[in-house]
Amino acid sequence: MNARVLVPWKSVSDALGDLSRGAAPRTPRLEGLAGGRLTVEVFTGDAPGPDDLGDVVFFTVPYDRPFSTEPIPRLSGVRVIQTLTAGYEHLVPLVRGGVTLCTARGLHDSSTAEHALGLILAAQRELPRWVRAQDEGRWEHAHTRSLAGSRVLIVGYGSIGSALDARLRACEAETVRVARRPRPDEDVSGVADLEGLLPSADIVVLVTPLSAETRGLLDARRLALLPDGALVVNVGRGPVLDTAAMLAETESGRLRAALDVTDPEPLPPGHPLWHSPGTIITPHVAGGAAGFYPKAADFIVQQVRSFAAGGPLRNVVPEPLSGQ
Numbered sequence: 001m002n003a004r005v006l007v008p009w010k011s012v013s014d015a016l017g018d019l020s021r022g023a024a025p026r027t028p029r030l031e032g033l034a035g036g037r038l039t040v041e042v043f044t045g046d047a048p049g050p051d052d053l054g055d056v057v058f059f060t061v062p063y064d065r066p067f068s069t070e071p072i073p074r075l076s077g078v079r080v081i082q083t084l085t086a087g088y089e090h091l092v093p094l095v096r097g098g099v100t101l102c103t104a105r106g107l108h109d110s111s112t113a114e115h116a117l118g119l120i121l122a123a124q125r126e127l128p129r130w131v132r133a134q135d136e137g138r139w140e141h142a143h144t145r146s147l148a149g150s151r152v153l154i155v156g157y158g159s160i161g162s163a164l165d166a167r168l169r170a171c172e173a174e175t176v177r178v179a180r181r182p183r184p185d186e187d188v189s190g191v192a193d194l195e196g197l198l199p200s201a202d203i204v205v206l207v208t209p210l211s212a213e214t215r216g217l218l219d220a221r222r223l224a225l226l227p228d229g230a231l232v233v234n235v236g237r238g239p240v241l242d243t244a245a246m247l248a249e250t251e252s253g254r255l256r257a258a259l260d261v262t263d264p265e266p267l268p269p270g271h272p273l274w275h276s277p278g279t280i281i282t283p284h285v286a287g288g289a290a291g292f293y294p295k296a297a298d299f300i301v302q303q304v305r306s307f308a309a310g311g312p313l314r315n316v317v318p319e320p321l322s323g324q
């Protein structure tokens with residue numbers, strides 16, 4: 001059988017070359033492919049793509065494109081769907097049973113942690129205020145909060161959370177780690193302890209996946225437990241934070257917010273979050289910085305090579321798929 005592998009960038013297809021050389025071993029995943037032609041094509045997602053996608057066996061979901069999930073229902077013969085995002089909740093309803101879903105977990109760690117650190121520093125050191133004063137040519141002298149000496153609660157101590165933890169500690173912050181389940185060996189508390197940890201946090205960072213459990217995790221009741229002046233940072237998914245409750249806190253001036261992800265997204269013009277006091281918004285750009293792309297290209301090359309050789313795949317989401 002002839003089959004196609006779709007990759008997002010030409011650099012990846014160039015690095016892969018001709019995958020047909022060397023017969024694929026007979027593994028359940030490659031059954032029917034041995035001896036056939038396995039060709040690599042670029043699918044950027046800039047256009048809907050060819051009508052017939054029935055011979056695509058490995059599909060990389062294009063990154064950072066508006067209709068990136070569109071072709072998935074048309075991939076009748078697909079065996080592996082590879083995302084370039086760490087989150088995959090948007091794909092769960094589209095992936096049929098028996099299809100292997102792999103994520104980009106790990107590839108966004110540096111970029112997302114770096115952005116979260118940037119948001120925290122911008123908020124603590126009031127960088128937007130100084131930029132506005134600069135625009136007006138105004139020397140406005142005042143001292144600000146700092147990150148050093150602050151206690152930062154990381155809610156979602158996973159791949160990105162641990163990369164952020166290392167950066168925060170280098171900045172002399174104290175970190176408190178929270179995951180779904182406690183991991184005493186890594187000094188990680190379970191989310192069941194969250195309410196006891198919020199009252200002593202200067203900064204809380206949300207970096208969990210979106211799931212039924214995490215939707216609305218930081219709601220009005222939990223926000224009310226934070227001390228006056230605390231900073232809420234969200235680099236996970238918008239709906240993990242209750243937008244209306246967050247707005248009530250920023251409008252009153254009691255809490256501050258720095259949000260890379262929002263609910264809704266994109267944040268529409270005129271939404272009250274845009275101009276809420278003490279609020280910094282970035283348009284879901286944390287993970288996709290320059291450093292992500294070379295890592296992602298190398299990862300896809302290795303993943304496709306392993307697929308073609310019948311070897312193990314990385315970042316496989318366990319079945320049955322659910323919203324994490």
Ligand SMILES: NC(=O)c1ccc[n+]([C@@H]2O[C@H](COP(=O)([O-])OP(=O)(O)OC[C@H]3O[C@@H](n4cnc5c(N)ncnc54)[C@H](OP(=O)(O)O)[C@@H]3O)[C@@H](O)[C@H]2O)c1
Pocket residue numbers: 085086087088105106108112155156157158159160161178179180181182191207208209210213214235236237260261284285286287288
């Ligand atoms: N803003 C951006 O551009 C951007 C970029 C990349 C990723 N993200 C978001 O960041 C998320 C995390 O990525 P990752 O690679 O770090 O994932 P990960 O390694 O799977 O880590 C996720 C962490 O969240 C924890 N968690 C899950 N449910 C929880 C709950 N109910 N309460 C508290 N903690 C909970 C998990 O705890 P356990 O270990 O106990 O299961 C795990 O430690 C992604 O799913 C995505 O939504 C955003």
